[in-house]
Amino acid sequence: MDTGTDRVKRGLAEMLKGGVIMDVVDADQARIAEEAGAVAVMALERVPADIRADGGVARMSDPGMIERIQAAVTIPVMAKARIGHFVEAQVLQSLGVDYIDESEVLTPADEEHHIDKWAFTAPFVCGARNLGEALRRIGEGAAMIRTKGEAGTGYVVEAVRHFRTINGQMQKLTTMKHEELMSTARDLGAPFDLVQEVAETGKLPVVNFAAGGIATPADAALMMQLGVDGVFVGSGIFKSGDPAVRAKAIVEATTYYEDSSIIAKVSRDLGEPMVGIGVRDLDEGDRLAGRGW
């Protein structure tokens, strides 16, 4: 019996495909998410919109809170560790968390290095804005990738940009001659073997979700039509007027992403969406997507 293999780590992400992973800060929210049809919950101390508003250092959640969430639901429980904070990741693994998100939404603990994710039995998901970043994270052992988007804004534009960038760069690789791949790997700052693999297959070797700014059923369906495998919704649900109804609608729009009549139906009378923040209104220092190296 082998645990913690690539296949087992990447395999759980395969099972989450076509689903919605929801940020929750307590057991009650986790129950609402599960009831709405979420495929997993992401346990964190504060949703990104509040991290933005409150400022200060954002850290791993209280283990007690994570355990209460684990006890409240049967779906997988994910939790965030700071970039480079391998001890937070060790703690999350010892709690039996199903996926660890090494996340730019929390305040980084290391400004040069990410966690050596191969050293863990628990799988990791990491954010990326471009192919080089995605392949570096996979090279470090990430078993799942998500777009970074711009968390806590309720504004989908950055998630779209990051997904299109990654996809465009992958497509370009598939048209290259073999001798062009090494200099491209250098320019992307990506491991050569992974560049070679993507050039052959035209896709990432792991599941790729959208995250960062998804706030409506149509946002989720937009990302699905662009070709992501599933979506993370953070502040978009529990910062809206009626979280239970909105959560359910986003789940339904993610499954029926190609059916505009269903998207129209589930989008009706959802109440207030979260108040968005224009990404251009953010100072460079307030952008979370720039964190990660």
Add this chain to the structure above:
Amino acid sequence: MRVGVLALQGDFREHADLLTGMGAEPVLVRHADALRGIDALVIPGGESTTIGKLAERFELLEPLREVVRLGTPTLGTCAGLIFLATATTGPSQIHLGLLDVVVERNAFGTQVDSFEADLDVSGLADPVHAVFIRAPVVAKVGAEVEVLAAVGEDPVMVRQGNIVATSFHPELTGETRIHELILRGEG
């Protein structure tokens, strides 16, 4: 041969790709009308609570039950096993209730306990390399149910009439012998 693959959530594309490679024609099922004219049915891995809720909300429960009761060879993997079962040992959730077993979800633990191992399957000459991801086991087996494989004492593959169900994921390893059972109509 047209094989309906329930495509509400989960790794339905892996099943569809495997079936295509075996010369069958997969049909993604999100609406009841897609069930018409299928020769076999696959319920994929995924989150069983999500799949159950979506099937209920989009009125797929009865149409699915009808298709399976008509004798259509049916395969369920992991979440598919849970969905086909009559109940779980844990909190109640939505089931098709067609396979007379009670399932224990996440029976091996959380994701850090997920594993792969070689598994002897009754009727197959060589072992199956099986991937178990937050996998269930069968906790209680009905009279009509035959156990085809087990990990220790716990059944992880069962058959009842036209239904075959596994706790593991043949679709993740390119294993074709399990799907062959339903393509040959031996489900």
